[in-house]
Amino acid sequence: MTDKIYDAVVVGGGPAGSTAATELALEGHSVLLMERGGRIKPCGGAVPPRLLEDFDIPQSLLVAKARCARMIAPSGRAVDMPVGETGYVGMVDREDFDEWLRERAVECGAERLTATFEKIERDDEAHPLVAFRRERGGPIETVRARMIIGADGARSAVAKHALPNAERVKCVFAYHEIIASPKEAGDVFDPDRCDVFYQGKLSPDFYAWVFPHGDTASVGVGSANKGFSLRGAVSEMRSELDLTRCETIRREGAPIPLKPLKRWDNGADVIVAGDAAGIVAPASGEGIYYAMVGGRYSAQAASEALKTGEAKALKNARKRFMKDHGRVFWILGMMQYFWYSSDKRRERFVDMCDDKDVQQLTWQAYMHKKLVRKKPLAHLKIFLKDTAHLLGLRPANSEVRSQEKVA
Template structure:
């Protein structure tokens, strides 16, 4: 009998499992293993600090972000007084799982099948090695098994209807540094030919790089779009090391628990930032919130305490998600709007406030005049009062 079984061993599940084990709970973590999520791999400083990510896990330290518009306009945004760390999910996720195991978490490898109740609550899975059905008896379950979470679909209202985009990327050998490719710079490409409703990216990973895009529109050829992006970025001749694709959720679920014994975390709960698609920090924060809720429920015996996971997370991050969602709705609809968005990024106040919020995961309350100025510029761009090619 475990106190908690965590289904999923990505950043969210591994964080939840480790936190619970370090608080003295008996924890099992079930993970499929072998799956690598397509991900740019960006880790802001607040994540490095809050989740004790060692420097050796950072394959690159980014000091500049480049925004590229549909017409090829480039806006370089320096990251002042710091950097954004980059990780390779192939190694980073396993590091987190091993750290959880070192804290006392029992690791199991297999595929989640279902939850059975009656004579206790049991997580039924198919063992990877034996291919036999196995059972883990538990008091509570944390579903951290991704955007198309089987736990969420079976247990939580709305878990089967979460909206998402499909992300695809190719890990390539990094080319020689040049104007087109800088190992200290992330490129974000806002171009409808690459993605009609999201964006493409070129993110350095030290000796390799992630090149990819995302879209929620059916019929888009993700592999061809990525090939086009590689050609436009001068990366077509770079050796391809691996290819990965997966759904990325777009909106947090309105409920994260089933009112009995299940609570969700990470992509399963829909916690990926709108507009940016950033997920690692929010996955880990969601895992920590789920662990806190599970601990409260085990201590009090009140299943209502499972609601704390969503309450704690949204109390901290709802404002950022709301602003980013509004920005995506406003600027990702057309190339004309995307051109205006990149033009807006020329503004030094936009650059500073954006990265202060990104680096520390809080809306910046300082410099109210800067906020007013940005608001006026936003309205001017959205109403078509500004020629984006002249700003």
């Protein structure tokens, strides 16, 4: 394939890579989408309604619509956060969702290749070579590209070859099991509810979850603690929730980055997107929407660089993303740092989720992917409550109930 020069080779066919390939193909560029195949990222599969609107995703790809989130504290106390009459959390199965995105990229004009990226090579020619193998142990082949987009996940091999210190990005390790949904819905499992467990025994620094996927469900956990057993935590959770009786369909694990990389491009002909750029929301771990936004921004920056010959245009991708979403990421990062550090704080965090103002603004921010500015007094009210909980000046509702019983 060395004779052909592509405008762009996109490495990775997840939401970020497929979106980038689609955007570039629609702009008239020749695009090769390189996906190694056979890998499904561990993911709860939650997507906001805005994703469907922004990226023209059909409702048919949703396998479920969650109308409520249940937050479970270390004590076992559960707080339900209803989304509201018109809202929902869309749920997708990554196996089908990612494949649909890849096929759309092909329909828009991208070529698709099942292969594993090996390295970036440079010779006397103006443009780099992308080295790959079609199968494990097979011969190394190369293709030349004017631009390379790395969308090959956390610990990206493309980023490692092109960006300084990219391999040092801190990650949460996620593991989940896709199971057949219980035939009878009850209080333990509800097909219309996402359950989030803030319990140190299940995750010392993140959270565990049970997310409905229609006929299946995702039962998973994340942690940056390398000595913590993710499989053990999922096994314990399934046992406590009586989900061991449900068939296990598949098991998946992968690292998830904790913060955006400080640099997304090499200043010449390589740019990264999605998990490879580190854009997964702290605290929540939400990545699909942000991956697709990042894929779009990186593709637009790459397209501008290709058309103008000005490599400095590549910097616009990160600048635009941080302008639009950097403040939310910073707030979520602070929230994870403070509230996930101990069971005592997790208990207070779940208690805070029982507040109607917190619920309303949380869902509005999730649905629209921006901070709501229309209610400054509500934000002030939440800030004061948050500070009181953090400093222990406001007793948790569970503590109040215990005091009332004693009285």
